[in-house]
Amino acid sequence: MKVAKFMERRFLLIIGFCSLIFLVLVMDKNAWGQDAQSNVKYNLDNLISIAEEHNPVLKAAQEQLNQVRAQELQSASQLAPRLDSSLTYMHQYGGGMTDSKYRDTYKAALTLTHTLYSGDGLEASLRAATLNRQALEADVLRTKQTIRNDVQNAYYDLQRARAQLQVAQESYDLALEHLKQAQSLYNQGVVAINEVLRTQVDVSSAELNLIQAKNGTQVALSALEKAVGIPLSHDMVPEVAPKEESLLILPQIDPYSIALQYRPELVSLEDSRKAAEELAKAAAGQARPNIYLQGEVSYYEDEFFPNEDDWNVSIIASWRLYDRGEVKNKIEENKAMARELLARIDDLRNQIRLEVSTAWQNLESALQSVRVAEDQVTIAEEDYRMALRRYVEQVGTNIDVLDARTALTDANTNFVNAIYDAYSAYSDLIYAMGIMDESVFDDLNENEAVNGEVAK
Incomplete structure (x- = not known):
């Protein structure tokens, strides 16, 4: 029994000693690095x-x-040209002033825009x-x-x-x-x-x-x-x-x-x-006038993902008058x-x-x-x-x-x-x-x- 207690105390003492050494090394890490750095000599070119x-x-x-x-x-x-993508969902209530082919509409489009002038x-x-x-x-x-x-x-x-x-x-x-x-x-x-x-x-x-x-x-x-x-x-x-x-x-x-x-x-x-x-x-x-080229290809249908395609090409000219x-x-x-x-x-x-x-x-x-x-x-x-x-x-x-x-x-x-x-x-x-x-x-x-x- 005494031997077991002695071994236990000795084991705890060893663990404590090792922990102390570890803490000292961790706390003095910056100091060690600083001592090593202090051996470096810097001349004017090094400092610049x-x-x-x-x-x-x-x-x-x-x-x-x-x-x-x-x-x-x-x-x-x-x-440079710009290429934009868009995905749209639209639900129409009632008849309204416009006629739509579908009450629920899905649209996927790619639009290319480029400035010509x-x-x-x-x-x-x-x-x-x-x-x-x-x-x-x-x-x-x-x-x-x-x-x-x-x-x-x-x-x-x-x-x-x-x-x-x-x-x-x-x-x-x-x-x-x-x-x-x-x-x-x-x-x-x-x-x-x-x-x-x-x-x-x-x-x-x-x-x-x-x-x-x-x-x-x-x-x-x-x-x-x-x-x-x-x-x-x-x-x-x-x-x-x-x-x-x-x-x-x-x-x-x-x-x-x-x-x-x-x-x-x-x-x-x-x-x-x-x-x-x-x-x-x-x-x-x-x-001065500004001229743009715009092209769009789109898919338009009443279900997702649409498969009916549509495309258009436009040339837009704008000129600020006042x-x-x-x-x-x-x-x-x-x-x-x-x-x-x-x-x-x-x-x-x-x-x-x-x-x-x-x-x-x-x-x-x-x-x-x-x-x-x-x-x-x-x-x-x-x-x-x-x-x-x-x-x-x-x-x-x-x-x-x-x-x-x-x-x-x-x-x-x-x-x-x-x-x-x-x-x-x-x-x-x-x-x-x-x-x-x-x-x-x-x-x-x-x-x-x-x-x-x-x-x-």
Whole structure:
């Protein structure tokens, strides 16, 4: 009996232990997957590809494009024949005014209808739908370029925040090292206690800057996650050391002319303008004669399923003689829309010129800032080294060291900002010109070279 109870308890214990393991595995399933995912490294190209797949704004734009494509197919279906089927039952009470062969009548029919002539109304509607679809495709392309630019800028902002965190960490380490030196000199009776206190205040300030830099990296990572559309971690995005020589590779060509050639908004507005003109033609078609061909074969009898067939073929012509100016006003409405879009195209060209010019000037300014900031860092490092050496030898003061370290921190921060300002400005220039990447520059250079040889 005791053995049986022991075996029963042991069995229950094993069952409970297995259940506990199962629950732990189920509850930690997401954590296991997250750990495996955290080993994946995403560079900038990977992040852009992921954003194009997961960004909800681009998904919404794609679905809107699918709607317009469906509308285009609907317009195309208006030009095709239509085949309808019908099944009718009718019961007649009394004689009435009409004579019917049967009191209970069943009718099964197939009706074919086809438009022979619509006054170019249906054809113009189809052309307008096609142009609207092309305009929206250009809008989707611009949305994709916007997302790409957002991801690039968010990526550069994250790298900027990481670099600023490194600068803050280095400044904090230098402050601690200086505090040790000041404490050592105070213990030796060389300096007063106020220099130690002043250095401790400077250490606290450096620690606060370090905390703010850490928070800045978290905010930058959250911005990158929003742009990409999936959760990330710092380990997923490797830190890339920037190189000044890789910042800018541009052809000797007017960026404004490139923008006029590649900006999708210009294509979108031009297609929308043409679509408005086609809608005006479609409206004008309503005032012209419309001719339809209609054929019907039917089975008509007093029992189901009827077997006596009947058929007819009709040609129907309709012409609207008076509509109190409805068609005329529709035509004028669409023509006015076309003129409005034409004016918007002119305004967009001016806006593009401003955007390209601003992006180009920002890039030139950022590149100049990189060179100046780099020289500033070199000078600040030497100044801090000399100030610290003079202080250790008691030739300089503690304030000189604190000022030199502040200047060094500012110089490093300015250098980081200048570098990533140049990266962001380059991305904005690409975005302003309406191209997807720098590979277009290679094609433009090749075309220029070919045209130069032909000119010679």
